[in-house]
Amino acid sequence: xxxxxxxxxEKSEYTGGKSSLCPGCGHDQISNNIIQAAWENGIPPExxxxxxxxxxxxxxxxxxxxxxxxxxxxxxxxxxxTTGANLVNKGLSFLAVSGDGDTASIGIGQFVHAIRRxxxxxxxxxxxxxxxxxxGQYSATVEKGSKKKKGVANQQAPIDLCAMAINLGCSFxxxxxxxxxxxxxxxIRAAMSHxxxxxxxxxxxxxxxxxxxxxxxxxxxxxANDEVLHILDYISHFSPIExxxxxxxxxxxxxxxxxxxxxxxxxxxDHDYTDAVSALSAIHQSEKAERHVTGLLxxxxxxxxxxxxxxxxxxxxxxxxxxxxxxxxxSLEKVNSGFRS
Amino acid sequence: MVMHKTQSxxxxxxxxxxxxxxxTKRAMEKIVNDFVINVATANGTxxxxxxxxxxxxxxxxxxxxxxxNLFPSNISGLPTWFIIRASDRGYQAPGDGTNIQIxxxxxxxxxxxxxxxxxxxxxxxxxxxxxxERDDCVLLGMPxxxxxxxxxxxxxxLIANMYYVGAVAHLLGVEEDAIEKAVKAQFxxxxxAVELNIQAISEGREYANENWDFDCQFIVESRDxxxxxxxIEGNEAIALGSIYGGxxxxxxxxxxxxxxxxxxxxNWLPELRSDGDGGSTCxxxxxxxxxxxxxxxxxxxxxxxxxxxxTSGPGISxxxxxxxxxxxxxxxxxxxxxxxxxxxxxxPTRTQQGDLSMLYEASHGDTQHIVLIPGTVxxxxxxxxxxxxxxxxxxxxxxxxxxxxxxxxxxxxSGFTYPDSPMDRGKVVRSQEEMDSIxxxxxxxxxxxxxxxxxxxxxxxxxxxxxxGTGHDEDGVYSEDPQVYHDAMARLKRKIDGAREHxxxxxxxxxxxxxxxxxxxxxxxxxxxxxxxxLEESGLSVSTCRVRALPLHSGVEDFVRRHDRTIVLEINRDxxxxxxxxxxxxxxxxxxxxxxxxxxxxxxxARVYSDMILEVLEGL
Numbered sequence: 013x014x015x016x017x018x019x020x021x022e023k024s025e026y027t028g029g030k031s032s033l034c035p036g037c038g039h040d041q042i043s044n045n046i047i048q049a050a051w052e053n054g055i056p057p058e059x060x061x062x063x064x065x066x067x068x069x070x071x072x073x074x075x076x077x078x079x080x081x082x083x084x085x086x087x088x089x090x091x092x093x094t095t096g097a098n099l100v101n102k103g104l105s106f107l108a109v110s111g112d113g114d115t116a117s118i119g120i121g122q123f124v125h126a127i128r129r130x131x132x133x134x135x136x137x138x139x140x141x142x143x144x145x146x147x148g149q150y151s152a153t154v155e156k157g158s159k160k161k162k163g164v165a166n167q168q169a170p171i172d173l174c175a176m177a178i179n180l181g182c183s184f185x186x187x188x189x190x191x192x193x194x195x196x197x198x199x200i201r202a203a204m205s206h207x208x209x210x211x212x213x214x215x216x217x218x219x220x221x222x223x224x225x226x227x228x229x230x231x232x233x234x235x236a237n238d239e240v241l242h243i244l245d246y247i248s249h250f251s252p253i254e255x256x257x258x259x260x261x262x263x264x265x266x267x268x269x270x271x272x273x274x275x276x277x278x279x280x281x282d283h284d285y286t287d288a289v290s291a292l293s294a295i296h297q298s299e300k301a302e303r304h305v306t307g308l309l310x311x312x313x314x315x316x317x318x319x320x321x322x323x324x325x326x327x328x329x330x331x332x333x334x335x336x337x338x339x340x341x342x343s344l345e346k347v348n349s350g351f352r353s
Numbered sequence: 354m355v356m357h358k359t360q361s362x363x364x365x366x367x368x369x370x371x372x373x374x375x376x377t378k379r380a381m382e383k384i385v386n387d388f389v390i391n392v393a394t395a396n397g398t399x400x401x402x403x404x405x406x407x408x409x410x411x412x413x414x415x416x417x418x419x420x421x422n423l424f425p426s427n428i429s430g431l432p433t434w435f436i437i438r439a440s441d442r443g444y445q446a447p448g449d450g451t452n453i454q455i456x457x458x459x460x461x462x463x464x465x466x467x468x469x470x471x472x473x474x475x476x477x478x479x480x481x482x483x484x485x486e487r488d489d490c491v492l493l494g495m496p497x498x499x500x501x502x503x504x505x506x507x508x509x510x511l512i513a514n515m516y517y518v519g520a521v522a523h524l525l526g527v528e529e530d531a532i533e534k535a536v537k538a539q540f541x542x543x544x545x546a547v548e549l550n551i552q553a554i555s556e557g558r559e560y561a562n563e564n565w566d567f568d569c570q571f572i573v574e575s576r577d578x579x580x581x582x583x584x585i586e587g588n589e590a591i592a593l594g595s596i597y598g599g600x601x602x603x604x605x606x607x608x609x610x611x612x613x614x615x616x617x618x619x620n621w622l623p624e625l626r627s628d629g630d631g632g633s634t635c636x637x638x639x640x641x642x643x644x645x646x647x648x649x650x651x652x653x654x655x656x657x658x659x660x661x662x663x664t665s666g667p668g669i670s671x672x673x674x675x676x677x678x679x680x681x682x683x684x685x686x687x688x689x690x691x692x693x694x695x696x697x698x699x700x701p702t703r704t705q706q707g708d709l710s711m712l713y714e715a716s717h718g719d720t721q722h723i724v725l726i727p728g729t730v731x732x733x734x735x736x737x738x739x740x741x742x743x744x745x746x747x748x749x750x751x752x753x754x755x756x757x758x759x760x761x762x763x764x765x766x767s768g769f770t771y772p773d774s775p776m777d778r779g780k781v782v783r784s785q786e787e788m789d790s791i792x793x794x795x796x797x798x799x800x801x802x803x804x805x806x807x808x809x810x811x812x813x814x815x816x817x818x819x820x821x822g823t824g825h826d827e828d829g830v831y832s833e834d835p836q837v838y839h840d841a842m843a844r845l846k847r848k849i850d851g852a853r854e855h856x857x858x859x860x861x862x863x864x865x866x867x868x869x870x871x872x873x874x875x876x877x878x879x880x881x882x883x884x885x886x887x888l889e890e891s892g893l894s895v896s897t898c899r900v901r902a903l904p905l906h907s908g909v910e911d912f913v914r915r916h917d918r919t920i921v922l923e924i925n926r927d928x929x930x931x932x933x934x935x936x937x938x939x940x941x942x943x944x945x946x947x948x949x950x951x952x953x954x955x956x957x958x959a960r961v962y963s964d965m966i967l968e969v970l971e972g973l
Contacts, residue, residue, distance in 0.1 A: 056814075057814075057817075058812065058813065058814030058817065059812060061656075061811045061812070062819065073819055074819050074831065078817070079814070079817055080811075080817055081809075081810075081811035081812070081813075081817045081818065081819075081820075082817070082818075082819040082820065083652075083655055083682075083819070083820040083821070084819055084820065084821035084822070084823070085648065085651070085678065085822075086648075086674050086675060086678055086822065089644060089645070089648045089674075089675070091645075091648075092604075092640070092644070092645035092646075092647075092648025092649050092651075092652065093648045093649070093651050093652035093655070094652060095604075095638065095645070095648070095649050095652060096602055096604065096648065096649035096650060096651060096652025096653035096654075096655075096656070096658075096660055097652035097653065097655055097656035097811065098652070099602050099636035099638065099649070099652075099653060099658070100601050100602050100636065100652075100653045100656050100657065100658030100660070101656045101657065101658070101811070101812060103812060104656070104811055104812050121641055121642065121645070122641065122644075122645055122648070124641075125640075125641040125645065129638075318638075319636075322633070322636050322637070322638070323631070323632060323633055324632055324633055324634075324636055325628040325630070325632035325633060325634050326628075326630065326632055327628070327632075329601040329602070329634060329635070329636065329658055330601070330656055330657040330658050330810070330812075332601070332628070332634055334599065334775060334776050336628055336634050337599030337601065337626075337634060337659070337776070338597055338598070338599050338738075338772065338776065339596065339597060339625045339626065341771045343624075343625055344597065344769060344771050347593065347621075347625075347769070348581075348583075348768035348769060351583040351585060351768075352580065352581065352582075352583050352768070
């Protein structure tokens, strides 16, 4: 018998079309983790809006959650389209996928402002350090000294999207690796349970243009240099007992908006995810050591979202009837007579 | 809409009055309600209040009056001019010359003075201490700053402007009641300011009366004022229109001359669009740039809301990529362009109709957009709400096209008319029953034969698809098949073409004798009556046709057919509407259509355009 989730849906209800990315692409693993996370969390597929920009990563919404509406928008401008949709329908769950080119270069302005507004969305960057669809140019997240398959090593300083997000006060910041199934699924599940901007930077090797060992974002390099902050377990609010066992060592629990919990089992040095300075320090130290720090870097559940601050109607605006959207004839008479006096 | 001009239009001519009055000093032919005042001041000195008080006080007396603010791209210090024209004939263009010049600004003093025609009345602030060497003009000085400082030393510079209001009121005979009403309206609720300014105006009036031995030939005379009328800026009229059109998301990025449109929406929302529990039924967001503003409108339209942004030409350039996506993915949205002189910063505070062809075909690849073009503040309101219906009906981005002249100057209305039809939300499938009733539903399948397909909304669970700019078939599935792409583009063409007869028809004022037809649009409406009269002085019989939307209604082509010759009259350099007409109209009509196009940043002066038309006609 097939396994069903809390909505009594099979996992196949969360799958999408066949991927047209290169065989072995890290992005396809992330799509699988998204499917797994959405299914396990029991999210109604029709309430999800899949958003993306342009690039290899941004094609992936075609490959998961086929029962959800989605919008593959323009290059770097997915956040603004998401903003407009969110303002008129805050009842939707926005799940966005972007890439390092789409977010860290052409779209960096919109990325910054979506964070600043604490837009209620999950924002995943599938980060491989190269522009894949245009055949392997460096992106702005590639590390200094990292070298793709062809050409010379990159000499420019990278943009670290997690550090940037933390500096901007993003309410949920995490980094993961497309090869770390358990960690990534737990982080996506937690991001889906968060209210506000949940940003996950996922290192996702480009098997065609940058999977050579001199590339800091290749499978071999990341596996050897992944500095995992903690083991993550997601405990859902609807079945808190079944999912995990209490670990023997030290752990912290992060309470999420929908009542679920993210359990962090400390591995090495303590990491205080509520402290931006500590999070930035972890990022910079690992960068210095030419390593990748992964896990929940920063979390703050006390930031109002974009719709909170606008004083909007409780009802999503798209559900309002015409009598609320169009003021009465009397009101126009009042407007006119106000000008006349 | 065809109106025969003989009754409606000519009455302006008949009402022009030249009255003989016996003055105390000598007999003088008085010119009633027919003059131009030019006020030269520096930006940021509070002169806008004084100018509006002159304008509104005459308006209160029922005098047909219009005002043009010619301001620089600057907050304080640079020169600014305000032109007030009174005309019983209803002329609203700036006029050929100046009858009364007010000089307050040292920087433009000499040049302003040099440019005046002999006989011009010059009212000047003596305290500026500039030479006034024009023996052929009437020179009337007043120590405005000194007098103002006596009332209030701190605010002297601002209040000095009120003295020329008093001077003008004295010369023209503007009633004290009317002045008082205008001051109260200008400084609503600020009693101290009302008192102070009325005192200054009265002192100015008294000074002129006591010190100037001059009998002004220009006077104002009360007319029966329609109590329903008031003056309002086009931008505020659009803002109100959009609120009555059910706008649910406004995204905007500040740019002159469109900012006041967004700010008007913001000002009116609390009163007009509260849900009863203190929540707003419209979201407003100041975007990080125009690209984001357009993206937000796209997102709102896709999710089923009524999204809008407003900008000017530079913003349209930035929005262009999204505009193409609106067109191809077929998402409704509204963008208002309040045109200023381009390119880039151009003359950011001057008016022009230079964006029309850009709007019509904005973005990459094959596109064509619906453009609504109001010519009056009443139409600003009407198109302000109707534009959402067109956007949702035709599932596309629709432009409203306004300009600085109509948008930021004040024009007369008798009050706005409530929408005469319920909102048209277009072809949206909202339930499974509705879905089942559509044979062969597909997001991009033309089941009704009008080029418009049905759509479903995110959150509905009905036929979810991934919207995109890449090729898609009739079911919304990714496709790069040549025939599929070709057919999709042909349907889009059919869809927008199908809008022609549903969009606002041209307003036609037609003569029986079809010598000449003049096609024009937008704010040229405010100068066309005067241009028409000037042309008819040469014996021509002139009909006019005001285009109110693109793509063009068939009424425009019919108008061309009925007339011997046609002029397309525009406020830009190259004749952009003329270009569209030349491309779209049958070849046999083209030889009798001619372009007259001129732009210098100024609101259209009737004489400039009528002379150019006559020149073109002579050359034929």
